[in-house]
Amino acid sequence: MNNNFTTPLADEASLLVRFDNIGIEFDGRVLLQNIDMQIHKGEIVTLIGPNGSGKSSLIRVLLGLQSASQGKIYKDRHLRIGYMPQKLHIDPTLPLSVEHFLSLVRGVKKEEIQAVLTRLDIEALAKKQVHVLSGGETQRVLLARALLNKPNLLVLDEPVQAVDVNGQVELYNLIANIRDELECGILMISHDLHLVMAKTDTVVCINQHICCSGPPQHVTQHPEYQALFGVPGAEASLAIYAHHHDHTHNDNGQVHSKQECSKTE
């Protein structure tokens, strides 16, 4: 498939996860096919794609929540995943404080919880009930839980959804800093097709197969970008990804005119 996926980090020793020709079918419907993709230590990979494009299924396969019908996933022997789900639904009948929620990580110590709360600047939330958190607070708590697993790969499912633009910038900065501190790999799904985290090393656009991938363009001078994010510091955290597709999709998501991107069908 497309080989424009190599990054400066692409050597075997730092490889965390490699998807080899992954395909997923559900109820006889093809959700994904021919996915080849790698994630390395210290690399940030952002998955984008329309609703139903299969990006969530792809990370579910990596997390072991769903099985692939085709292909293999190579995982590093020392792979430790910290997973941040899209949202936190906890039944309102279950009284639970943030502290208690974080203590459910296996083998976690009190000091570790304290440290991660401090690191993410959410110490004030420790005693709060999880049901009263705002969107941004919830995302930070979920990130804290992921970090408590001492991951070398963070899997983030739409980490900035339900967060306002300033909050998104802050959260993206935080994630980038954490990548630098832990030297972990990051695989995240972005809810926005065009705005991704600027620190992203590789953007992978998925619509049943990999449509295109590569580094996001730094377009801080773009008028549309500036109109949207005239916030100080914002230009460092968000980038617009310009898609370079060599094909189109019809209403069913099937590939119309493909040249070199896909070899099936």
Place this chain on the structure above:
Amino acid sequence: MLEFLLRALIGGIGVAAVAGPLGAFVVWRRMAYFGDTLAHSALLGVALGLLFAINLNLAIIVLCVGLALILVALQKKHIIATDTLLGILAHSALSLGLVMVSFLDHVRIDLMAYLFGDLLAISQIDLYWIYGGGALVLILLATFWRPLLAMTVNEELAKVEGYPIEATRLLLMLLVALVIAVAMKIVGVLLITSLMIIPAATARKLSRSPVQMASIASIIGCFSVAGGLFVSYELDTPAGPSVVVCAALLFLAVYSISIKKAF
């Protein structure tokens, strides 16, 4: 105090103490209808136990666990919506139990006692079952509290973090089955779930942590048993339903106070 009343009180409190924490899980995981289904099928367990002359408690536990396993298997196949499936199983099992009981001419059984409980007829051996089974449930609950809670909070997160989800789910079903077997004597198959759900729902308003809610549910359950028995003795009402009415009144009281506070 009359001896039978004392035995009823001790037995009832034993059941309520266990039903509280488990009821909390039933409420958190929205398993009320599931509990009902298992409870209704317990009557089938009684019929089978009598038919094959095995211990009734054992027969109920085996049948409940078996049914729980069948339920999980059917649920995975997505043949039909879960609530419909539960409805079908609950009422077919109950009816099948009633039909089978009618075939047992050689034994005379008090059907009402199995349907609505016979707290006042509790025997010394029943007490052993209640406290033995109850202790087992509480020990298992305490030992596996973290995986049970982690699964309840968020199943996918717990699975990714390495908790054995399938085994934990199975354990919870086993615990529910055990409590049903033990509690049947007290409130009967038709009212068992109420003894789990009502105290837990009442406790929700009074607690800020899962452990708190589980323990308060136990305490509220014990008060309901004591109150129900008192009413039953004074007014000569059926004991099991009196206990449930008492629990419901406590629920109403706590919720109306907290609603008043909110205004």
